Amino acid sequence: xxxxxxxxxxxxxxxxxxxxxxxxxxxxxxxxxxxxxxxxxxxxxxxxxxxxxxxxxxxxxxxxxxxxxxxxxxxxxxxxxxxxxxxxxxxxxxxxxxxxxxxxxxxxxxxxxxxxxxxxxxxxxxxxxxxxxxxxxxxxxxxxxxxxxxxxxxxxxxxxxxxxxxxxxxxxxxxxxxxxxxxxxxxxxxxxxxxxxxxxxxxxxxxxxxxxxxxxxxxxxxxxxxxxxxxxxxxxxxxxxxxxxxxxxxxxxxxxxxxxxxxxxxxxxxxxxxxxxxxxxxxxxxxxxxxxxxxxxxxxxxxxxxxxxxxxxxxxxxxxxxxxxxxxxxxxxxx
Amino acid sequence: xxxxxxxxxxxxxxxxxxxxxxxxxxxxxxxxxxxxxxxxxxxxxxxxxxxxxxxxxxxxxxxxxxxxxxxxxxxxxxxxxxxxxxxxxxxxxxxxxxxxxxxxxxxxxxxxxxxxxxxxxxxxxxxxxxxxxxxxxxxxxxxxxxxxxxxxxxxxxxxxxxxxxxxxxxxxxxxxxxxxxxxxxxxxxxxxxxxxxxxxxxxxxxxxxxxxxxxxxxxxxxxxxxxxxxxxxxxxxxxxxxxxxxxxxxxxxxxxxxxxxxxxxxxxxxxxxxxxxxxxxxxxxxxxxxx
Numbered sequence: 192x193x194x195x196x197x198x199x200x201x202x203x204x205x206x207x208x209x210x211x212x213x214x215x216x217x218x219x220x221x222x223x224x225x226x227x228x229x230x231x232x233x234x235x236x237x238x239x240x241x242x243x244x245x246x247x248x249x250x251x252x253x254x255x256x257x258x259x260x261x262x263x264x265x266x267x268x269x270x271x272x273x274x275x276x277x278x279x280x281x282x283x284x285x286x287x288x289x290x291x292x293x294x295x296x297x298x299x300x301x302x303x304x305x306x307x308x309x310x311x312x313x314x315x316x317x318x319x320x321x322x323x324x325x326x327x328x329x330x331x332x333x334x335x336x337x338x339x340x341x342x343x344x345x346x347x348x349x350x351x352x353x354x355x356x357x358x359x360x361x362x363x364x365x366x367x368x369x370x371x372x373x374x375x376x377x378x379x380x381x382x383x384x385x386x387x388x389x390x391x392x393x394x395x396x397x398x399x400x401x402x403x404x405x406x407x408x409x410x411x412x413x414x415x416x417x418x419x420x421x422x423x424x425x426x427x428x429x430x431x432x433x434x435x436x437x438x439x440x441x442x443x444x445x446x447x448x449x450x451x452x453x454x455x456x457x458x459x460x461x462x463x464x465x466x467x468x469x470x471x472x473x474x475x476x477x478x479x480x481x482x483x484x485x486x487x488x489x490x491x492x493x494x495x496x497x498x499x500x501x502x503x504x505x506x507x508x509x510x511x512x513x514x515x516x517x518x519x520x521x522x523x524x525x526x
Numbered sequence: 527x528x529x530x531x532x533x534x535x536x537x538x539x540x541x542x543x544x545x546x547x548x549x550x551x552x553x554x555x556x557x558x559x560x561x562x563x564x565x566x567x568x569x570x571x572x573x574x575x576x577x578x579x580x581x582x583x584x585x586x587x588x589x590x591x592x593x594x595x596x597x598x599x600x601x602x603x604x605x606x607x608x609x610x611x612x613x614x615x616x617x618x619x620x621x622x623x624x625x626x627x628x629x630x631x632x633x634x635x636x637x638x639x640x641x642x643x644x645x646x647x648x649x650x651x652x653x654x655x656x657x658x659x660x661x662x663x664x665x666x667x668x669x670x671x672x673x674x675x676x677x678x679x680x681x682x683x684x685x686x687x688x689x690x691x692x693x694x695x696x697x698x699x700x701x702x703x704x705x706x707x708x709x710x711x712x713x714x715x716x717x718x719x720x721x722x723x724x725x726x727x728x729x730x731x732x733x734x735x736x737x738x739x740x741x742x743x744x745x746x747x748x749x750x751x752x753x754x755x756x757x758x759x760x761x762x763x764x765x766x767x768x769x770x771x772x773x774x775x776x777x778x779x780x781x782x783x784x785x786x787x788x789x790x791x792x793x794x795x796x797x798x799x800x801x802x803x804x805x806x807x808x809x810x811x812x813x814x815x816x817x
Contacts, residue, residue, distance in 0.1 A: 252621040298804040305561040305624055306803055309754050313799035316751070320793040428747065432628075439625060473636025479629030483622050484612055 203363065211356045218348055226348055230416060232457045233351030234409045237358040239437035239449035239456075241405035244362070244398050246435065247444030248371065250378030251300070251395070252308045255315030256406050256434045259289040261322060261425035263407025264414035268335050269328065271415075278340045279350070282411040289407020290400045300395045303381060312428075319426035334421030337414055347416055354412065355450075358405055363446050374398065378444075406434070436475055439482055442491025451490045532663050537780040538773065539669040542676025543734055545772035547749055548756035549683060549765075550727030556762040557700040557720045560610060563627040565728050565753060566746030567634035572598055572732025573741045574638055577649045587649055587737050588671060594733045595726045602725025605630065606718045631746075638743035648740040672734045679727070680765045686723075696720055748795065755799045759806065 218226055238260065246252045267285030270276055276284075299310040322329050329335065340346055365371045376384035377391045385391055414420045424430065433456065441452025463471035486492045547569065554562045575594050579585040585593075609630070613623045657664040687693035699706050699716045706713050735741065735749065752775060760771030775798065782794045 246621070250621075252624065299800060302803055304621075306758075308621065308624055309561065309751070310800050310803045312747075313751055313796040313803075316747070317793045317796035317800075320790065320796075324787075324789045435625070443621075469640055470636065472639070473633045476629040476632030476636065479632065480609065480626055483626040483629070484609065487622060 200367075207356075207360070207363075211352070214352055215349070218345065223344070227344060227416075228457065228461060230344065230348045230351045231413075232454050233348075233355035234413050234416065235433075235437060235453040235457050236355040236450050237351075238406050238409040239434055239441070239453040240358045240362045241402045241409070242434035243438045243444065243449045244365065244374075245402045246438055247449075248365065248374040248378065249395055249398055250444075251303075251399075252435065253311040254308050254428075254431050254435065255296075255311030255313075255318070256403075257426050257428070257430035258315050258318035259293055259403040259406040260410035260413070260430055261318070261422060262292050263289040263410035264420050264425050265322070265329050265335070265422075266407075267411035268337050268414045268420055271338055272335070278415055282350075282408055282415070285411035285414075286404045286408030289410065290404030292407075293399050293403025294396065296399060296403075297396055300392065300399065311431075315426070315431050316428065319422065319428070322426050323422040329422045332421065332423065334419060337418045337420070339418060340415045344416075347412065351412060351416075354408065359446075359450060362449075366446050370394070432475075436479065438489075439479060440489050442489040443487075445488065445491045448489055448491040455490070528663065531661065533780050533783070534777075535660070535663065535665060536669075537776040539665070539673050540780065541769070541773040541776035542673040543731065543738070544752055544756055544776055545769050546676045546679050546727065546734060547731040548753040548760070548768050548772060549679060550724040550731065551750075551753040552757040552760070552762060552768060553683075553727070554721055554724035555757065557696060558610070558717055560613070560623045560627070561754075562721075562724065562728075563624055563750070564605070564630040564634065565724075566750030567631035568598060568601070568725050568728035568746075569732035569735065569749045570638060570741065570743060570746035571601075571634055572729035573649075573736035573745060574642060574647070574732075575729070576733035576736045577647050577741075578642075580649055580651070587651065587733060588675075591675070591730065591733060594729045598729025599722040599726035601729075603718050603722035605725065606721035610721060611714070611717070635743045642743070644742055644744075646740040646742050649736040651737070654737070668737045672738060675730075675734060679730070680769060684765055692716075692719065748792065751799050752795050755795060755802055758799075759802050 214229070217229070221229065238256075242253065242256050263282075263285035265285075266288045267278075267281040270281040270284055271278060296311070296314060299307060299314065302310055323332060325331075365374070373384070373389045373394055376387070376389050377394065381391050410425065414425075437452040437456045438449045439452070440455055441450065442448025459474075460471065463474060467474075482489050486496070488495070547565075550568075551562055551565050554560060554565075572594050575597060576587050576590055579590040579593060580587055609626060610623065613626060651668075653667050656667045658667060658670065659665075685693075687697060695706070695711050695716050696719070698711060699713055699720075703713050706716075731749070732746070735745075739745075755775055756768060756771045759774060760767035760769075775795065778798060779791060779794050782791045786794070
């Protein structure tokens with residue numbers, strides 16, 4: 192499993208290719224409902240991973256990513272309604288505009304920790320208000336209906352899978368690259384990182400723009416997926432929180448965590464909205480509290496803990512290896 | 527001209543409420559270095575508690591102040607003992623405390639949905655619509671009462687922090703917790719009490735807002751952000767600074783009606799939050815909040 196992103200590349204690539212291939216073949220077996228759920232999960236995976244670049248890799252927790260999600264969705268929707276451009280181009284345009292919009296958050300990047308988070312709440316809520324009342328663009332509270340995508344939901348499944356796979360691969364590549372190390376340095380100590388030559392302002396801008404663009408792209412696909420969008424849903428505070436929740440549930444800052452978190456989030460939300468709609472906010476709250484208190488790395492941390500426990504009790508024949516074996520396994524885990 | 531006077535009066539009356547909301551957030555951050563994201567949730571809960579006491583027991587909202595304050599204090603103290611105590615603080619805490627307290631807020635919101643549904647409620651008393659003549663205009667009785675209480679709160683806080691032994695201990699812990707342990711101050715107890723006081727102030731602010739505005743379980747998000755603007759603008763450790771910052775925010779918000787369409791005035795606070803954080807993170811007065 193690629194939990195920490197330090198396993199041998201060939202194993203990761205083989206596993207990744209196998210999963211993507213299996214998912215690409217899956218529509219042959221899945222019924223329409225499950226397939227749609229998968230599509231939604233793909234879009235959320237892409238969004239969560241992109242949030243994680245900023246929130247996990249750089250350590251700047253944003254409570255305002257709904258702004259980019261909404262802009263991506265509405266720009267793509269407007270383009271598709273006004274011009275005959277093919278849907279994928281409209282999605283791309285939505286993602287690009289969202290990325291440029293994210294650049295507008297530049298002044299907030301000098302803030303650290305809670306100050307950044309609170310400033311992003313302000314930015315997100317201000318965007319929500321402006322776009323809700325900008326009726327000529329977003330259709331106001333009554334929202335917009337979108338034209339159907341060529342190929343319908345079936346095609347969206349594959350577009351979603353492609354997006355999720357590409358963003359997962361990018362997350363893994365960033366984690367292993369010099370860029371990933373620089374981001375880690377910024378997270379650990381922004382001043383010290385600057386002293387050793389990491390250009391923290393430029394890198395944070397870059398990551399925020401990339402993160403915003405990908406979230407915008409997933410917002411654009413989401414708009415086509417639902418074929419109806421409405422500013423209070425797209426720009427809502429709950430939307431911003433959902434990205435945070437997915438990453439916290441799965442394991443903030445890890446490569447696979449947001450993927451796991453997004454899957455759990457989508458399933459849990461589907462189940463809760465169907466069975467206990469009156470409890471779903473509070474359940475997320477309790478989940479958040481428990482994870483922060485007991486397992487800050489979420490599901491990933493839990494998996495690592497289980498694996499460590501399994502390795503600590505090797506079969507008797509291997510006991511001779513003793514401490515060497517355990518230190519080697521700790522290295523391999525890379526945490 | 528009469529319109530300007532009206533706006534100025536309503537700005538001053540609003541400023542009192544903003545200051546009351548901000549003291550709790552500022553006190554907790556100043557002493558514990560934790561941004562209490564549950565602040566908005568407690569404001570909402572305070573509003574509901576006041577409404578419930580009035581609706582079920584017929585208790586006047588101003589008479590229920592002691593009840594709300596005591597309940598909120600107890601809630602804050604328990605919150606600290608059970609959850610917040612276990613978190614890393616300051617810069618090392620990173621997003622952990624933010625996310626945890628955010629979880630508490632979600633639970634509070636869900637609790638309010640379960641108990642009172644998502645509908646808007648308002649605390650209406652026999653004198654809710656009554657107004658007093660003042661300088662040729664009319665001023666709502668409720669707003670004057672809220673301002674009066676908002677003037678008592680900082681005075682009481684000042685006496686507590688400057689004139690009592692507990693206040694001295696709180697200020698000492700804010701400066702250097704380790705030294706306090708050395709001279710025998712029970713730091714954990716001070717933290718518990720401080721978190722309780724901060725939460726009690728949030729509950730009081732919620733009760734006061736309930737007499738002025740309609741509320742629902744999502745109430746409190748805007749209030750949290752406004753409190754944060756006031757805390758950052760006013761700087762820490764300055765009771766006067768907080769009051770002036772609350773007045774500035776209220777004046778800008780109220781007078782924005784003159785230049786902005788009404789639906790956008792709600793965004794003014796959010797934009798101001800970002801501008802203040804970026805341009806004057808040190809605040810106008812008092813100690814620098816950032817870094």
